[in-house]
Amino acid sequence: MLGAREIVKVTLIRPHYFSVWESLALGYIASYLKKHYQGKLEINFFDGFFDSDKTIIEGSVDSDFVAFSCTSPQMKHALSLAKAIKEENPEIYTVFGGHHPSSLEADTMANQQVDIVVVGEGETGMLDVLNDWDKYGKAGKEKEFPRCLVIPSDIIDDLNVIPFPDRKLIRQDRTLALTEKNDGERIASVLSGRGCPFHCIFCTGDRDVFGSKVRKRTVGNVLDEIEQVIADWHIDFLKFADTEINTSTYWVQAFCCEKFKRKITIPWGANIHATIMDRTTLEYMSEANCREIWVGVESGSPRILQEIGKGVTVRQIENVFRWAKELGIRRRAYFMCGFRSETREDFEMTLKLAEKLDADVVGMTIPCPYPGTALFSEEFKNVDWSKADEYGNDFWRTEHFSSEQLKAMQAEFTEKFKDRLCFRQRDELK
Ligand code: B12
Numbered sequence: 001m002l003g004a005r006e007i008v009k010v011t012l013i014r015p016h017y018f019s020v021w022e023s024l025a026l027g028y029i030a031s032y033l034k035k036h037y038q039g040k041l042e043i044n045f046f047d048g049f050f051d052s053d054k055t056i057i058e059g060s061v062d063s064d065f066v067a068f069s070c071t072s073p074q075m076k077h078a079l080s081l082a083k084a085i086k087e088e089n090p091e092i093y094t095v096f097g098g099h100h101p102s103s104l105e106a107d108t109m110a111n112q113q114v115d116i117v118v119v120g121e122g123e124t125g126m127l128d129v130l131n132d133w134d135k136y137g138k139a140g141k142e143k144e145f146p147r148c149l150v151i152p153s154d155i156i157d158d159l160n161v162i163p164f165p166d167r168k169l170i171r172q173d174r175t176l177a178l179t180e181k182n183d184g185e186r187i188a189s190v191l192s193g194r195g196c197p198f199h200c201i202f203c204t205g206d207r208d209v210f211g212s213k214v215r216k217r218t219v220g221n222v223l224d225e226i227e228q229v230i231a232d233w234h235i236d237f238l239k240f241a242d243t244e245i246n247t248s249t250y251w252v253q254a255f256c257c258e259k260f261k262r263k264i265t266i267p268w269g270a271n272i273h274a275t276i277m278d279r280t281t282l283e284y285m286s287e288a289n290c291r292e293i294w295v296g297v298e299s300g301s302p303r304i305l306q307e308i309g310k311g312v313t314v315r316q317i318e319n320v321f322r323w324a325k326e327l328g329i330r331r332r333a334y335f336m337c338g339f340r341s342e343t344r345e346d347f348e349m350t351l352k353l354a355e356k357l358d359a360d361v362v363g364m365t366i367p368c369p370y371p372g373t374a375l376f377s378e379e380f381k382n383v384d385w386s387k388a389d390e391y392g393n394d395f396w397r398t399e400h401f402s403s404e405q406l407k408a409m410q411a412e413f414t415e416k417f418k419d420r421l422c423f424r425q426r427d428e429l430k
Pocket residue numbers: 017018019020021022023024025026028029067068069070071072073074095096097098099100103118120121122123125126189191196202203204205206210241242243370371372373389390391
């Protein structure tokens with residue numbers, strides 16, 4: 001198919017998973033390719049949450065490359081779509097990227113319907129795929145562009161050089177309609193940086209392929225995008241997709257000052273890490289109309305916080321919640337129960353801390369050993385990730401608790417805080 005026509009057709013697919021967040025990953029990859037690929041390019045996008053398999057398959061079959069963005073729970077759907085698309089057109093190259101393929105590249109590659117795996121941040125890797133094809137594939141040297149290729153992507157140090165995500169392509173309109181329906185507000189997300197300096201055992205964030213090295217866009221660059229998103233999409237609320245926005249309090253303060261100076265009044269929310277937070281920074285945030293902070297508290301037990309590599313103390317958590325309350329910022333707290341050596345006593349400490357923090361919204365999840373995290377091991381290799389996540393899975397157990405006991409502890413927590421549950425758990429109670 002390729003080489004037969006001038007235009008390279010790439011279809012980007014986000015497989016099925018419920019998400020009110022737009023696919024920034026594919027938005028970034030699309031805009032990067034549009035800017036840097038020298039040849040003629042046509043890019044399409046489908047989202048398995050909104051589009052039926054039939055629509056996706058029919059829209060993909062005349063592509064040259066079909067590329068999937070996958071967290072672990074999305075892999076099964078991605079593989080089934082890839083199989084169906086290849087049955088219709090065996091000449092298509094399938095590309096798999098995102099956290100799951102990057103964590104289990106050899107296993108992903110072992111699937112017949114997978115031709116190429118891009119490991120890590122996908123912008124440069126995906127561009128390499130197209131450039132290599134131009135160089136070898138199109139020239140008929142197909143052996144030098146084999147199926148079965150793992151391409152390591154470069155970490156881009158200066159994030160300002162990446163163009164803003166292509167929100168029209170990733171159908172921002174559809175996620176906005178969803179947030180409007182669910183929350184009564186038009187909500188969009190922006191990413192201010194990449195990489196995470198922490199090493200929590202339940203997250204893949206510290207893997208080198210995703211850059212444990214923290215990189216921040218400049219404040220001006222982030223605000224330029226925010227202004228554009230407000231103008232183009234008329235949003236009511238802005239959320240940051242960063243693992244935590246405050247890898248530098250200096251950056252946060254500068255952002256707040258500049259947002260204020262530019263008279264950008266939109267309310268916003270972000271994940272923050274309690275270790276790197278002080279009252280002054282929260283005051284800046286409050287002045288800049290920060291409406292909510294989301295904090296991964298995880299546990300009230302200092303011993304467990306240490307075991308999971310959280311890098312935070314209970315005192316730091318308590319301070320942040322107290323200061324934010326004083327400043328009128330809403331506080332969402334995420335807790336977890338069921339780490340390896342956790343005892344009933346540790347869990348009681350979590351319950352006590354949850355009461356003391358008095359957060360506006362709470363969630364309680366059980367560890368899920370996703371590939372790429374330190375919790376993952378060979379014993380979880382055959383798990384059906386489409387049926388398992390941290391809200392509930394049937395296989396995670398600890399030294400002291402069975403899977404059923406952990407679920408009972410989770411239910412104990414959700415019952416106790418049923419007046420303030422996060423929407424995922426509120427829905428589960430219905
Ligand atoms: C913000 C966030 C969310 C947001 C959604 C963000 C969004 N826009 O969809 C919310 C809260 C909804 C969420 C939900 C979930 N998340 Co989440 N999330 C994150 C977080 C903190 C940042 C992700 C992000 O936006 N990064 C910025 C973008 C630009 O980067 P990216 O998505 O990684 O994409 C880059 C590369 O992965 C790669 N890439 C991605 N797709 C593709 C495709 C191709 C073809 C190529 C070449 C490259 C490529 O290139 C991209 C650009 O550089 C990460 C943690 C982390 N440290 O990264 C976890 C993380 C990605 N989430 C994770 C998980 C498991 C989930 C959930 C399953 C949790 C749940 N039970 O609900 C869901 C799944 C949602 C989904 N649609 O798949 C895991 C994935 C682990 C794994 N092995 O799959 C992570 C790594 C956290 C962890 N526990 O380790 N998440």
